[in-house]
Amino acid sequence: MNKFSESMMVDLPEFLNTGFALKAHLASYLQIPMQDITNLLSKGSEELASLHPKSYEFEDPTSFYEENVGTAHLLDLASWHLGSADYIADTLRLLKMFTKGHVLDFGGGIGTHTLYAASLEEVDHVFFVDLNPKNRSFVELRSKMLGLEDKISFHRDINSLGQVLFDSVICLDVLEHLADPSKQLVSFLDVMKPDSRALMNWYFFKGYNEEFPFHFDDPLMIDNFFLTLQKNFLEVFHPLLITTRVYRPMQNE
Numbered sequence: 694m695n696k697f698s699e700s701m702m703v704d705l706p707e708f709l710n711t712g713f714a715l716k717a718h719l720a721s722y723l724q725i726p727m728q729d730i731t732n733l734l735s736k737g738s739e740e741l742a743s744l745h746p747k748s749y750e751f752e753d754p755t756s757f758y759e760e761n762v763g764t765a766h767l768l769d770l771a772s773w774h775l776g777s778a779d780y781i782a783d784t785l786r787l788l789k790m791f792t793k794g795h796v797l798d799f800g801g802g803i804g805t806h807t808l809y810a811a812s813l814e815e816v817d818h819v820f821f822v823d824l825n826p827k828n829r830s831f832v833e834l835r836s837k838m839l840g841l842e843d844k845i846s847f848h849r850d851i852n853s854l855g856q857v858l859f860d861s862v863i864c865l866d867v868l869e870h871l872a873d874p875s876k877q878l879v880s881f882l883d884v885m886k887p888d889s890r891a892l893m894n895w896y897f898f899k900g901y902n903e904e905f906p907f908h909f910d911d912p913l914m915i916d917n918f919f920l921t922l923q924k925n926f927l928e929v930f931h932p933l934l935i936t937t938r939v940y941r942p943m944q945n946e
């Protein structure tokens with residue numbers, strides 16, 4: 694029996710209840726009492742956003758995510774995953790339908806999708822990739838606390854993974870943070886098998902009140918993104934009413 698199944702099931706009801714013990718994991722990682730974590734998360738996204746680095750610090754996205762953000766994004770993401778648990782749970786349902794074998798979670802954040810994918814029998818290994826070293830160490834701690842560490846490895850970028858080919862690629866709420874998301878689509882194709890599936894969404898919008906200053910929204914960049922997507926990927930139908938889409942590589946016979 695896996696360690697996690699002795700203590701906590703990593704399944705949908707547990708995600709909806711506790712986000713896979715997210716508050717306890719934050720308390721342990723940030724060395725803040727649990728009650729203070731609850732108080733911080735209850736302040737809502739506006740106050741949490743004030744802990745976040747400012748948009749004027751956002752010149753080079755790579756160094757921003759790798760060096761400036763630090764632990765500031767953890768509470769932001771936690772507040773979102775706990776507050777929009779029904780929506781995130783639907784993305785987990787998609788993982789259950791489509792992920793297997795070797796899984797890439799690109800820009801994995803606080804690890805919700807990585808941890809859930811690792812708990813699935815059909816999945817052999819999850820490669821968690823995130824530029825932010827604090828996200829990597831936080832999710833590594835979570836994987837140990839849930840007894841899932843044998844099925845997950847942690848990486849800064851795809852290039853450092855060597856020759857791995859993936860059965861499943863997860864890229865959720867990341868593409869809008871990249872200066873060149875088309876290039877990212879092409880680099881996913883390079884590591885996918887002909888029958889692989891990619892689960893992706895995007896939000897190329899800074900918000901009606903600039904709530905998302907870190908999102909890229911250049912119209913030419915967006916045109917190029919959709920041209921690259923439509924030339925190289927075929928959408929696979931799924932019945933869930935969410936913005937996340939599933940794709941397979943287009944076979945150009």
Ligand SMILES: C[S@@+](CC[C@H](N)C(=O)[O-])C[C@H]1O[C@@H](n2cnc3c(N)ncnc32)[C@H](O)[C@@H]1O
Pocket residue numbers: 755758770799800801802803822823824825828849850864865866867870871
């Ligand atoms: C909005 S969060 C989404 C996290 C997670 N996928 C989710 O659905 O909750 C975006 C994540 O992408 C990461 N990120 C941004 N640029 C990246 C890059 N070039 N390579 C890898 N990760 C990146 C950030 O550090 C952050 O964790």
